[in-house]
Amino acid sequence: MTKPLKEEGIVLTAAQKRAQRSRSIAIALALGALVLLFFAMTLVKGPAVLVRPI
Amino acid sequence: MSLISEGAEIGVPLAARSGVAEPSLAEVGDYIALMKPRVMSLVVFTALVGLAVAPGSIHPLTAFTALLCIAVGAGASGALNMWFDADIDALMTRTQRRPVPMGRVQAGEALAFGLTLASFAVVVLGLLVNVLAAGLLAFTIFFYVAVYTMWLKRSTPQNIVIGGAAGAFPPMIGWAAVTGSLSLEPVLLFMIIFMWTPPHFWALSLYKTEDYARAGIPMLPVVAGDASTRRHILFYTLLLVPLGVAPWPLGFAGPLYGVTAIVTGAIMVLLAAQVLRERRPVERASKKLFAFSILYLFLLFATLLVERGWGGLIARLTA
Numbered sequence: 001m002t003k004p005l006k007e008e009g010i011v012l013t014a015a016q017k018r019a020q021r022s023r024s025i026a027i028a029l030a031l032g033a034l035v036l037l038f039f040a041m042t043l044v045k046g047p048a049v050l051v052r053p054i
Numbered sequence: 055m056s057l058i059s060e061g062a063e064i065g066v067p068l069a070a071r072s073g074v075a076e077p078s079l080a081e082v083g084d085y086i087a088l089m090k091p092r093v094m095s096l097v098v099f100t101a102l103v104g105l106a107v108a109p110g111s112i113h114p115l116t117a118f119t120a121l122l123c124i125a126v127g128a129g130a131s132g133a134l135n136m137w138f139d140a141d142i143d144a145l146m147t148r149t150q151r152r153p154v155p156m157g158r159v160q161a162g163e164a165l166a167f168g169l170t171l172a173s174f175a176v177v178v179l180g181l182l183v184n185v186l187a188a189g190l191l192a193f194t195i196f197f198y199v200a201v202y203t204m205w206l207k208r209s210t211p212q213n214i215v216i217g218g219a220a221g222a223f224p225p226m227i228g229w230a231a232v233t234g235s236l237s238l239e240p241v242l243l244f245m246i247i248f249m250w251t252p253p254h255f256w257a258l259s260l261y262k263t264e265d266y267a268r269a270g271i272p273m274l275p276v277v278a279g280d281a282s283t284r285r286h287i288l289f290y291t292l293l294l295v296p297l298g299v300a301p302w303p304l305g306f307a308g309p310l311y312g313v314t315a316i317v318t319g320a321i322m323v324l325l326a327a328q329v330l331r332e333r334r335p336v337e338r339a340s341k342k343l344f345a346f347s348i349l350y351l352f353l354l355f356a357t358l359l360v361e362r363g364w365g366g367l368i369a370r371l372t373a
Contacts, residue, residue: 023085
C-alpha cells in the first residue's frame with residue numbers, strides 16, 4: 001500500500017518572506033493614510049464633501 | 055504507474071513547473087523605483103506652481119491632496135511605462151538597472167501596480183478635489199502610456215515632440231484643481247514645458263545614440279543623424295525661449311521673471327549653438343545643454359512661484 005503524496009505547495013524562502021512582509025506593511029500604511037485623508041477631507045469640506053464641481 | 059509524470063523536472067520549483075509566477079522578491083524600494091521618483095519630483099514641482107499661481111482659494115489640505123494625486127498619477131505612468139518597455143529597457147545602459155529588466159519586479163506586478171495607482175489617483179482627485187482636474191490627470195496618464203509609450207516611442211522620431219505633452223500637463227492640472235477651469239495662463243505653462251522637452255531629450259539622445267539604436271528606438275539622431283538633430287535642437291530652443299519670456303509681457307509675471315527668462319533663455323540659445331557647432335565624438339556641449347535645460351525649467355517655474363504664487367500660497371495657508 002502506498003502513502004498518499006503530500007502536497008508540496010509553495011514554500012517561501014526567508015528573503016521572500018521578508019520582502020512580502022515589507023510589502024504588506026507598505027500597503028497597510030498606504031491604506032491607513034488613505035482612510036485618514038478621506039476622514040480629514042470630510043471634516044474640511046463638511047456637507048459640501050458630496051458637492052463635486054466640474 | 056507513477057503519480058509523477060514522466061519527464062517532470064524534479065529540480066524545478068513547483069511554482070515554475072505549474073506555470074505560476076515565482077513568489078516575488080520585490081522590496082518596497084523597487085516599487086518606489088518603478089514610480090520614477092526624479093520625474094515625479096519635477097511633475098510635483100510644476101503642478102505646485104500651477105496650483106500656486108492660479109487665482110482663487112483652495113484649502114491647504116485640498117491642495118495637498120491634489121499634489122499627492124498628481125504625484126501618484128505620475129508614479130503610475132512611470133510604472134506602466136516600465137511594464138511596457140521592459141524589453142527595450144534591458145538593452146539600454148541608462149535603463150537596464152530598472153526593477154523589471156533586473157528581474158526584481160515581474161512585468162505583471164509592475165502592470166498591476168501601475169493600474170492600481172492610476173485608478174486610485176484619478177478617483178481620489180475626482181472625489182476630493184474636482185472632476186476637471188481628475189479628467190486631465192486621467193488623460194495625462196493615458197497619453198503618456200498609450201500614446202507615447204505604446205505608440206509614438208517605437209514608431210516615429212517625433213516621439214518626444216508629441217509625447218512631451220504628457221509631461222506638460224501637470225501645471226494645468228494644478229491650476230484646474232484650484233479654479234475648476236482653464237485659461238490662457240496654464241496653457242502658456244503647458245506650452246513652455248511642451249517646447250522644452252524636445253531640446254532636453256534630443257541633447258540626451260545625442261550622447262546615448264548607440265543605446266537607442268541598440269534598442270531600436272527611432273530617436274532623431276538614430277533616424278535623421280547627428281547634424282540634423284543638432285539643427286533641430288537649436289530650432290526648438292529658438293521657439294522655446296520667447297515662450298519662456300511670454301508670461302512677462304502678457305502680464306502673468308513680473309520683471310524678476312522677465313529678467314530670469316531672458317538671461318537663462320540666452321544661455322539656452324548659446325548652449326544650443328555650441329551643440330550645433332560640436333562634432334562627434336565630443337559630447338561636452340550636449341551634456342551641458344541637457345543639464346542646463348533642467349535648471350532652466352526649474353528657474354522659470356521657481357521664479358514664477360516666488361513672484362506670483364508664493365504670496366498667494368502663504369495667504370491661503372494662513373487664511
